[in-house]
Amino acid sequence: MIFKQYGGIYGYRRIRMVIDRKYGKRYNLKRIRRLMILLGLKSFIRRSNGYSTKTSYVNIEENILNREFTADKPNQKWVTDITHLKYSLSHKAYLSVIKDLYDGSIVAYKVGYYNNNELVMETIKAALEANPGATPLLHSDRGSQYTSREYRLVTTKAEITRSMSRVGKCIDNAPVESFFGHFKSESYDLKRYKSFEELVEDIDRYIQFYNKERYQEKLNSLTPLEYRDQAVA
Template identity: 55%
Template sequence: KYGEAKKAYLSAIKDLHDGTIVSYVFGRSNNNKLVFDTLDQATALLNGDRPLIHSDRGFQYTHLGFKRRIDQAQMTQSMSRVGRCIDNGPMESFWGSLKSEKYYLEKYKTFEELSAAIDEYIYFYNHERYQKRLNGLSPLEYRAKAA
């Protein structure tokens, strides 16, 4: 939320190998376009890879348009059963980090202010936020070392 009870929505895709947020779209409505644009950004980076994509059971992820995009990119979708959030757990962890480390620390008056804060946090998360599971490296440091 920002301003006087206005809402904004963030869609993101996380690489489970190194934890980087590989694509994200911030918007004013929670609709198929928000999620589809996020997936399109991510698939543009695939370079022939065919990863597994995990998601929750939200309407955007069960939509035929989402399935078509996944099939076109030759990806495999993994979606847990209703009431089991195992596939979406890593993203829920990211949302918790973003909220506690950035969002809850300030009040945002405008969409643009909140958008800039999200951009700043995701840059920090990918480039500077050290993670124990990555041997004390940031996600992009870990990725560079693996390459």
């Protein structure tokens, strides 16, 4: 039998091709498929994974921010995202940040080995602890962490308004992408990190520099935290 001859890896399409070539005819594909079903013949290569994406929980929000990248006061609008980094030869790490659109400061960040829900939730927790009482609009992309049930529960409990970028529109979250670009061009891309700890240390150093020492023309030549301090003075 042809199915057994090829070790069970051929589905009905390839079985049809083998039969056609062997007998010099053109057999009906649906007939081959129907006969294989009747005989219980099913290839074990590239089977369906059960359509898990159809049954898993996904929470999508509107793009409430709508590219309005300015804010009237601190903690009014936050944007967040994750970028992947490397250390040693090819080990991966992930940087999750939350940026305030009022002054451009990084209000919270976390570095982890894994790009998972825990990394995002820890970042949100750090941002809320650093800014007690804050109930901002928080804009993200549609990554699995941000569309998860856990993210929805955590943000709802904190009275955070969720906003999400449209599909394929990375410019909808341009401010946080801009920060990642500055970090990589001014620090990360200029170095090679031997360990995870060395990478984290450099991220700590850069974000301190970015918040406290990096003057920005759009902030009247002040640093993000200097500009922020003016708002609460």
